[in-house]
Amino acid sequence: MIGAIVLLGFVTVERLAELFLARHNTARLLGRGAVEFAPGHYPLIVALHAAWLGGLWLLAWDRPIQWGWLALFAALQVLRVWVLATLGERWTTRIVILPGAPLVKSGPYRFLKHPNYAVVVGEIAVLPLVFGLPWYALVFSIMNALVLSIRIAAESAALSGASDFQQRRG
Secondary structure, three states, X not given: OHHHHHHHHHHHHHHHHHHHHHHHHHHHHHHOOOEEEOHHHHHHHHHHHHHHHHHHHHHHOOOOOOHHHHHHHHHHHHHHHHHHHHHHHHOOOOXXXXXXXXXXXXXXXXXXXXXXXXXXXXXXXXXXXXXXXHHHHHHHHHHHHHHHHHHHXXXXXXXXXXXXXXXXXX
């Protein structure tokens, strides 16, 4: 039980810290002339993640930890930090494009187009499995896939438009 509470507490603090960092980075980027794209789906993302984590608090706070799944979740946290470190001040939870800035192609972006979303997909599935909740992992993975299909399409369109804009300027 203590292990579950500590893990859920860690993830909660991590998510709140990321929201603070994202808000800070978004404000900084907008102040430098960046533009936010497709903000309409953002509340859906927030609601999904809040429901996922809130539900885990309700269902898993007293459950035993499956150590193999915890090891995989820990590996995902390392990848999460790599993504955040690679993007630096450009990391945000919104789609914010800074005109003229080149696309990031270092770090995990050398291997995947959207490594942050790969990490999120993994986390949404794996954390419930840490607590032996496969049905929860499945339900939220399906909902996350639907939300990410909207998000990735919007982000790809925004990045494509930014790339087109940069090519026209150059």
